[in-house]
Amino acid sequence: MKPTALPILLSGMCLLAGCTATTPLISDVQSITICQSDIKPGHLAWPKAFLDNEGNLCVIFQQITGDLTCESSHDFHQHPENYQIKLICMQAAPGSSEFHKLWEKICVSASSFFIPAPTPAPDGKMLAVSLPAILPQSAGLPPGSAIILESDDCGRNFTLRSVITLPGTEIWPNDIKYIGSRLYMASYDGKGVCHIFYSDDDGYTWSEPLEIVKSHDNMSFHEPSFCELSDGDLLVVMRTHRMDIPRHNGINYHFARISKDDRGKLYMICEETPLTANYIFDADGKISPSPVRDSGFGFRGRPYIQKISNGTIIMVAPGSFIAISKDDGNSWHSGLWNMGISKVTITDRSGTKPYNWNAETMILELPDGRIFYSWFLGSDFPFPPPCDMYIGGTFFRLNESK
Numbered sequence: 001m002k003p004t005a006l007p008i009l010l011s012g013m014c015l016l017a018g019c020t021a022t023t024p025l026i027s028d029v030q031s032i033t034i035c036q037s038d039i040k041p042g043h044l045a046w047p048k049a050f051l052d053n054e055g056n057l058c059v060i061f062q063q064i065t066g067d068l069t070c071e072s073s074h075d076f077h078q079h080p081e082n083y084q085i086k087l088i089c090m091q092a093a094p095g096s097s098e099f100h101k102l103w104e105k106i107c108v109s110a111s112s113f114f115i116p117a118p119t120p121a122p123d124g125k126m127l128a129v130s131l132p133a134i135l136p137q138s139a140g141l142p143p144g145s146a147i148i149l150e151s152d153d154c155g156r157n158f159t160l161r162s163v164i165t166l167p168g169t170e171i172w173p174n175d176i177k178y179i180g181s182r183l184y185m186a187s188y189d190g191k192g193v194c195h196i197f198y199s200d201d202d203g204y205t206w207s208e209p210l211e212i213v214k215s216h217d218n219m220s221f222h223e224p225s226f227c228e229l230s231d232g233d234l235l236v237v238m239r240t241h242r243m244d245i246p247r248h249n250g251i252n253y254h255f256a257r258i259s260k261d262d263r264g265k266l267y268m269i270c271e272e273t274p275l276t277a278n279y280i281f282d283a284d285g286k287i288s289p290s291p292v293r294d295s296g297f298g299f300r301g302r303p304y305i306q307k308i309s310n311g312t313i314i315m316v317a318p319g320s321f322i323a324i325s326k327d328d329g330n331s332w333h334s335g336l337w338n339m340g341i342s343k344v345t346i347t348d349r350s351g352t353k354p355y356n357w358n359a360e361t362m363i364l365e366l367p368d369g370r371i372f373y374s375w376f377l378g379s380d381f382p383f384p385p386p387c388d389m390y391i392g393g394t395f396f397r398l399n400e401s402k
Contacts, residue, residue, distance in 0.1 A: 028395070045360065048118070050126070053126075057372060087114075103156040118151075130149060147163050148162045150203075184196060196234070197209050225303055230311065240252045371398065373394040
């Protein structure tokens with residue numbers, strides 16, 4: 001029998017034992033600009049960070065330039081004759097915060113870039129999951145599939161390792177990680193259903209998908225991210241929204257828990273516990289349980305969750321939101337953090353205003369003990385011009401005394 005999950009306490013106040021208001025959970029915060037758009041209007045977005053085989057810190061992101069006067073970022077892939085899309089990789093040496101451009105390449109469309117962060121494989125290759133459009137031969141791949149790519153030069157050149165298909169369903173990959181020797185990939189279908197796949201041979205073959213959750217009670221689920229709990233279960237967090245209002249309003253975050261049987265096959269834990277609940281973030285960063293049908297306005301964009309080497313679980317979401325748990329998710333310190341992000345002047349459909357709302361956030365543990373927090377900054381969806389955006393990153397350390 002599996003132990004019953006203990007209640008999660010989530011709030012904007014510190015709930016961790018020994019925590020005081022005078023001793024911060026994070027310290028040595030350093031925010032930097034990695035790449036600034038030098039063409040106006042311009043568009044820089046969707047950064048993902050990874051470590052290469054030499055321990056260098058790499059950030060891959062997308063740049064779009066051209067006629068951006070009428071299309072939102074979501075529609076850039078529909079009219080490629082009006083713009084140019086590049087995939088760019090920046091690199092910093094171990095222990096450094098100084099980035100230089102490692103490579104750049106032209107992409108076929110806005111759908112042809114690495115969405116989840118690449119991950120190193122045991123054979124020394126870098127593995128990434130993407131949409132088929134990144135490959136010249138993509139026309140011959142099954143519609144709606146996801147592809148696993150391998151590279152030995154940080155993504156400048158890559159070859160196809162495998163194709164993941166789900167008949168009748170589009171696969172939008174969102175997170176890929178090794179946990180032990182098993183490689184997991186979480187995805188969603190864009191219509192409210194999330195899945196997780198796994199591979200026990202480094203991404204050459206894949207399991208049948210486990211359906212994590214599907215649309216119900218006026219809620220749909222998207223952009224799953226996951227980490228491991230100390231008992232070997234997986235904790236998955238997903239963005240949700242109500243289906244009766246515009247797609248980027250009414251956003252909450254939903255948690256699910258996945259376990260493995262004696263043969264390693266995945267199954268859902270369906271008891272009513274806080275680890276299978278729906279949560280809402282308020283304007284102060286406080287997290288509270290929210291009934292499935294009650295979806296107020298929350299943070300826009302995808303969440304990301306990661307467990308680091310000392311067992312701490314870190315969850316990040318747009319708007320400088322960070323939640324930290326040092327006891328396997330039984331209690332959390334959460335809130336909006338001052339990450340030292342300088343405000344820029346943005347003009348969008350709401351007018352001209354100072355702006356430092358970051359999005360597409362993720363964290364990566366570095367060999368020197370620092371945490372790297374990647375993000376981009378710019379005007380809000382749908383990014384009307386002028387889009388004065390930049391790719392940024394924040395280095396910080398966790399206070400081990402907590």
